[in-house]
Amino acid sequence: MNMASSLNSCSTRLVAADQLVAVAQECLNQQMRFLMAWHDWDDQTCVVRYLLSQKDHAEFVLLEVRDTDTLPSLAALVPLLGWYEREMHDLGGLEFSGHPESFPLIIHEGFSISPPPLGRTAADNPLQAHLQGSYEPPSMPEVQGDQVQDLYWGPVRADVVETGEFHYSYIGEAILHYHPRLFFKHRGMEARFAGQDAARSVYLAERVSGVGSACHALAYCQAVENAWGIEVPLRAQLLRVIIVELERLYNHFHYFGQLAKTTTLKVGAATGFLMEERVKQLASQLTGSRYLRSLLCVGGLRRDLQAEHLAHALEGIIDEGEAYLNRLHQTATHLDRLMGTGILSLESAFDQGATGPVARASGLDRDLRRDHPYAAYHKLRFNVPVREKGDAMARSEVRAESLREALALLVQASGRLKTGPVQAEYTPPSGEQQGLGWAETPRGTLMYAVRIRDGRLQRVKIKSPSFSNWRVFPLTVHGTNLMDYAINEASFGLTIAGCDR
Incomplete structure (x- = not known):
């Protein structure tokens, strides 16, 4: 070429x-x-x-x-x-x-x-x-046959789960066809960036997906820094790794709590959510924000963090987290519901755009931290877990190993911290610039493309991991049964807000 x-x-x-x-x-x-x-x-x-x-x-x-x-x-x-x-x-x-x-x-x-x-x-x-108009049912292929029934579920579902409408064609408990209709929560986030001050719009990125606030902030900041040619100090780069790995950690604990909930393992669910809470409390003590917001900024961090002793603070979480994962993977009734559920082939994962743990569980060995290094990941050692079966069990195993790797990265990064600045000095240039930034979130690939003119954003494109994985998910539902649906969805770890934007 x-x-x-x-x-x-x-x-x-x-x-x-x-x-x-x-x-x-x-x-x-x-x-x-x-x-x-x-x-x-x-x-x-x-x-x-x-x-x-x-x-x-x-x-x-x-x-x-x-x-x-x-x-x-x-x-x-x-x-x-x-x-x-x-x-x-x-x-x-x-x-x-x-x-x-x-x-x-x-x-x-x-x-x-x-x-x-x-x-x-x-x-x-x-x-x-x-926006004008009124509600109409989605355009759907008609499934015909004796005893075929149709179920429209949503947009308001059970308890506090996010808004989406799901159409099932089924016989008994066998799902013949499944179609999700999302974007009820579309907030026009890309449009909201237009005309905003590029140096001050991190707060918008942090609100695209609440459970991915830090990764969105990081990808956005790196896009602007690329456009403006800003070199971020090493201490800030390492602290950025710590911030996003804390986010990965609490997301993974939440994942296992939710997965255990769908297999009716109530103690396992409660323990997962408790471990999530402990990580959020640690995040609050370290940064002042449970969701790690208002820390990242274009050029580095808004303020320094005293993270040198983070490894000591993590000791209890490391021990209890390992014991929790071991108990989950020794509970036969839990594992039995995961094995063979929601199989995604390698070919489908590649063709349809699967990303993150979902893709790696199907044998697609991709991770932006390793393949396109950013922040300080090139200075750290970590493994990228991969499985090949593509079922809920494989996705669970990839998440478990990713959780362990996140803990190891936190210990490594905190041990490498040296005294130094956390904010680069810069002056926004005049004229037009474009930049690209990315991050490997707990759910997969996140990318921001920005175009800036005289310090103001003209266009921001957000590629979120759940936008990719929600497209893939229906492929694992067709031909399965209604009793496994909630387990399958939980094993993907999807977020609707992140998809809808």
Whole structure:
């Protein structure tokens, strides 16, 4: 490929719309993987971008299609792009010819939004868009046969779980077809960044997903730092690792508590939630925030943290956490419900865009901390757990090992801290810059792409891990039974707010 150098270890290739399918096939033949797609408006000119990772190479590849808002769909060739294309259609007014799933994704049936909040005419004021219409059932393939029943569940579900509508076609307890309709919680987060001060918009990133506040803040800050050429001090880089690994730790304990709840292991559930609470209390003592907010900023950290003795504070959590994981994995009634439940094949994980523990449980060995190092991860030693069976048991095993690795990383990072500054000095440059930032969250790949003009955000694209994994999840439901559904969903560790944005 003939490529021009671009920002953030990213090479850019301009592609004509009529050559897009051929170029995409060429990339796949070279064992590249598409990560996300988004659109932007460059002085009223439409630009569609496709981001790819290369096998065994830290440099990303960016394909750009300019001067048209009508493109051939790549969804049949690269299925994971299907949702991105539908998102660009719903929010930007773009057209993708030949799309195999041409029904709405973000803006549900029965509703319309004008002007499109990320469309050409709304570029300067994306929040002026107005939603109109009334509820209609989702467009669904009809499943016919004797004794076939349909169940619409949601959008309000049990207790405090997030809002989503789920359609099942089933016979008895056997699920023939399953379709989730999400985005009831879509808050227009990407549109809300437009026009904001790039140096002060970390607070918005922290609120995209509450359980991923620190990782969102980190990915956003790194995108702006890349755009502006800011070098973050080493102490701040190590403290950033500590902050996001604490977030990973409490998320993993919550995961096991929720998984035990679905297998009716009440003591296991209570213990998991108790361990989650202990990590949050430690986070509060260290940072002043249970959810690790208001710490990261462009250039480093808002203030220094006294984390040198973190290893001592973690001793009880390490011992009790290990005992908890061992008890879970010695409880036959719990394990029996996980084995063989919700199998996701390696091929489906790759084609449909699975990420994080879900992908690694199916044999897809990817982790941004190792493959595209950021913060201070290149200075630390850690393993990336991988399994091959792709069932709920494999996902649980990957999470357990990831939890242990998070504890080890916290001890390592705190032991490497040296006295030094935690904030880089910088002056926001004039003109236009673009940047890319990323983080490996507890749920998988998170990416931020930003375009800044004179210190103000013009476009922010967020690729969240749950946006990817919610697309994959239905593949593991078809052909299973209703009694295993809650266990299967819990084993994915999904968040709807993070998906909907």
